[in-house]
Amino acid sequence: MxxxxxxxxxxxxxxxxxxxxxxxxxxxxxxxxxxxxxxxxxxxxxxxxxxxxxxxxxxxxxxxxxxxxxxxxxxxxxxxxxxxxxxxxxxxxxxxxxxxxxxxxxxxxxxxxxxxxxxLSPLHTTDFYSAPLSTLTPAARAPDGHSVGRHLPLEAYRALYRDAEDAWAGRLDWGPEQYEAHFARDDVRLIVLRRGEQPVGFAELELHPDDARADVTYLAVHPAERGQGYGRALLALAAAEAETHPEVRTLRVRAHDHMRPARALYARAGLTHCRSVMTYLKEGDEEA
CATH class of the missing domain: 3.40.630.30 (Gcn5-related N-acetyltransferase (GNAT))
Known part of the structure; x- marks a missing residue:
């Protein structure tokens, strides 16, 4: 029953x-x-x-x-x-x-x-990759002529987020209060890479000390800036931030099945596949 x-x-x-x-x-x-x-x-x-x-x-x-x-x-x-x-x-x-x-x-x-x-029909697969922090942190430095920050103005965040062309479009609707509240959380960190005053990319990090893990929930590099090692630098900098929390031992990232450059980046950085999740969808009734 x-x-x-x-x-x-x-x-x-x-x-x-x-x-x-x-x-x-x-x-x-x-x-x-x-x-x-x-x-x-x-x-x-x-x-x-x-x-x-x-x-x-x-x-x-x-x-x-x-x-x-x-x-x-x-x-x-x-x-x-x-x-x-x-x-x-x-x-x-x-x-x-x-x-x-x-x-x-x-x-x-x-x-x-x-x-x-x-x-319901399969929409896409999301693959997860992980590595010990010690695998990634040796490369944790800003490239010459660049600096690392911990904050972006909302409009700069939105612009870089939009240009990175990710499907997680809900972030674009955030107002100032939602944005500030999100990054004020104790378990969330923002790592920003700048060339001069211009942000070229950022990584968002969520800490899960009870699981000895930190997740890179989003990594954005402006399309015009790709191919210069910024993605790998941001991964390493995120790992270094996670390493400041003694309970955290592992960094985890994710990529949808169509995100081939991200998958290649994770392989080059030494992360290995650990989990795959399917997303299913039943389309809504257009008359509803």
Missing amino acids: IRPMQATDVSDVLALLNWMDDAPEREVFAPDARDARELQLECEDNTCFVLDGEEGVVAYCAVSPFRDGVVLEGPLAEPGALGLGALLSRAVEEAEGLPVYAFCARDNLAVRDALEQAG
């Missing part, structure tokens, strides 16, 4: 989340919480469904607002659970004609098959 999630289901959903964590190939977009109280609070903001089996909940799926539509949390399901397709269809109904996004590990074949049966 498919039904809305209740408070009494939290322990069963936690068990599914922990089961997912045991193997990378089971990964789906899912709640962050791994504590019963935190999970209950997190689920209160979303529309959550579960699938009952003979001995309790055997699958979970939820929807929450995302970009121009909704994103699926899950589906998470015990091996061999029947009714996963119906659970997905019930969750997709909540979109009411809006676009539906989903994310899962490239090797999660069972979920990928279920998503495609529910009408």
Whole structure:
């Protein structure tokens, strides 16, 4: 039976989340919480469904607002659970004609098959690469005639962001308050490379000390400035910033499947592939 999630289901959903964590190939977009109280609070903001089996909940799926539509949390399901397709269809109904996004590990074949049966199509693959900080930091210096900064005016950030032609266009809508709030976070750093007064590129860094990791969430080099080693310099400078936090040992980056120059950069810098995530999309109903 498919039904809305209740408070009494939290322990069963936690068990599914922990089961997912045991193997990378089971990964789906899912709640962050791994504590019963935190999970209950997190689920209160979303529309959550579960699938009952003979001995309790055997699958979970939820929807929450995302970009121009909704994103699926899950589906998470015990091996061999029947009714996963119906659970997905019930969750997709909540979109009411809006676009539906989903994310899962490239090797999660069972979920990928279920998503495609529910009408979602693969959009792109995002590959993740990582390296020990010690591999990258020896090159952490600004090229001759350049300087390193920690801040950009919003308009300069927007201009460089736009010129770098990344698909993450939501940043272009940020106002001054959002911009300042983002870079005021304790876990976020901005590393700017300048030639004279002109910014030629920047790297955004997010620190995850509990996982001994820092992520380069965005790396931008102006198209007219590419081919001069700025990307590799920014990677090294980001690693050096991460190294100032003793808990952090590894730097991780990402690239979509169409970003060949970024992939080549990461290979040259000594990062190795560690993870692949598929993005799925069900287009919205134009009449909705």
